[in-house]
Amino acid sequence: MSEKIEIRGERDMPVNAMSLGLMTWNKTGSWRNLRPVIDYERCTGCMICWKFCPDACINIENERPVIDLDYCKGCGICVEECPKVAISVVKEE
Numbered sequence: 001m002s003e004k005i006e007i008r009g010e011r012d013m014p015v016n017a018m019s020l021g022l023m024t025w026n027k028t029g030s031w032r033n034l035r036p037v038i039d040y041e042r043c044t045g046c047m048i049c050w051k052f053c054p055d056a057c058i059n060i061e062n063e064r065p066v067i068d069l070d071y072c073k074g075c076g077i078c079v080e081e082c083p084k085v086a087i088s089v090v091k092e093e
């Protein structure tokens with residue numbers, strides 16, 4: 001019988017399966033043609049973007065999300081998932 005998990009907020013969610021560390025040599029940021037930019041005036045630090053990033057390239061620094069552009073592929077998932085519309089994309093030059 002599995003135990004019921006009470007989730008009151010995103011911080012209670014189980015940790016995702018992420019390939020941290022194993023692919024650090026493979027800097028995928030050069031694949032990107034759109035770059036996500038966080039508006040810290042709008043950001044509440046809910047960390048939903050951190051949970052959803054498929055590349056695990058959003059770090060938490062001083063309780064704020066910081067995108068590691070060495071690995072961000074510019075997929076835009078964080079932009080879609082941010083409930084505060086705090087992330088937008090700009091074109092890479």
Ligand code: SF4
Nearest residue numbers: 043044046047049082
């Ligand atoms: S999902 Fe949006 S509001 Fe939440 S931490 Fe990320 S950027 Fe900030």
Ligand code: SF4
Nearest residue numbers: 053072073075076078
């Ligand atoms: S654009 Fe994609 S890869 Fe880059 S931080 Fe957002 S979710 Fe992660």
